[in-house]
Amino acid sequence: MRFQQQELLQQDESKVKMIGSFELLLVFLAIISVGANLRAPLTSVGPLVGEIRSSLGISGFAAGFLTTLPLLAFALLSPFAPKLSRRFGMEPVLFFASVLITAGIFLRMTGSVRLLFAGTLLVGFGIAFGNVLIPGLIKSRFPMHLGVMTGIYAVSMNLCAAIASGLSVPVSEKLGWSGSLGYWGFISLVAILVLLPQVRRSGNRPAGKESGQKAVNLWKSGLAWNITVFMGLQSLIFYTIVAWLPEILAERGVEAGAAGWLLSLMQFALIPFTFIIPIIAGRMKSQIPLVIATGALFIGGILGILMGASSLTLLWVIMIGIGGGTAFSLAMMFFSLRTKNPQEAAELSGMAQSFGYLLAATGPALFGILHDATHSWTLPLWMLLAVSVIILVTGIVSGRDTQVR
Secondary structure, eight states, X not given: OHHHHHHHHHHHXXXXXXXXXXXXXXXXXXXXXXXXXTTHHHHTTGGGHHHHHHHHTOOHHHHHHHHHHHHHHHXXXXXXXXXXXXXXXXXXXXXXXXXXXXXXXXXXXXXXXXXXXXXXXXXXXXXXXXXXXXXXXXXXXXXXXXXXXXXXXXXXXXXXXHHHHHXXXXXXXXXXXXXXXXXXXXXXXXXXXXXXXXXXXXXXXXXXXXXXXXOOOGGGOHHHHHHHHHHHHHHHHHHHHHHHHHHHHHHTTOOHHXXXXXXXXXXXXXXXXXXXXXXXXXXXXXOHHHHHHHHHHHHHHHXXXXXXXXXXXXXXXXXXXXXXXXXXXXXXXXXXHTOSSHHHHHHHHXXXXXXXXXXXXXXXXXXXXHHHHHTSXXXXXXXXXXXXXXXXXXXXXXXXXXXXX
């Protein structure tokens, strides 16, 4: 009799473990599928801007606003994501975010100017929620594997972003620009399907409520502000380089096609480091050595473009790409390493990405204004050098072995 009871208990334990493993598998797939949609719907637009302008007859300012609008959506909605996750749970909010992204992608396919911008705004809203909550979800579900899971998330996001940039034009040649923009809606549909079982599970409790933690006011934390500035300025460099590097290189004698490939190479160069750096950072008490390496890569690469040999342009571009991948990965890890629980991680992520993307949105415009005022790329590049120094300083503070208070 006792043997039968023990056997039944063992069977029940096995079922619980299987259910738990299946849930973790779904969360793992959700992190990958949501991550894949956090950049690709944006990077797929840039190569098609000329075709969109000629098709819809919109101005250059309006076409440029297609890139700026999502960044403004990030800044506007990021602070609200942790509050929604506290109320409804992380997975349900991520499910809602995936629905917004999917709806926005398909709205952009209609060929209407108004729906193009409305869809872009919806995509920006959905991505804002995903940006903020994925680090908290990783800390909640994979606390012993923060580095590996953060790396997998970063790779899925940046790899799909680079692929989207490369496939946009070939796909548009067969399906038109609207079909090319809608192509990525299928991945967001996968995210919806993966997250749906998580939403329906009654045991999926909101972060914060399940841990009994009160909401924290990170806006009064010096460490939180350093992480926020670090996050924002590394994004500023990335979006500024993406917007202006081909034109800088073209003025220096590089053919337009080659300049485009160099930009693509920069994005591919950062991908391996978005996987490796989180793993290394997760095993270190202090991430200051990685921050110093990041600052050196940014400064060296930008100085190289500014006054280095043109024959080494490939090296300078790769240095900036590796620096960008390292900086982004460190920012994602700081959200987890410098907080005590998943809700704090989500709060810090929301703060950093709200103010951070507001900073990032000013970068390309300010860079262009400085160029127009001086008719040279020298002063704008010196601006990026100054930004790199600030990244180094705020990163050193953020890399210390401490937590937000």
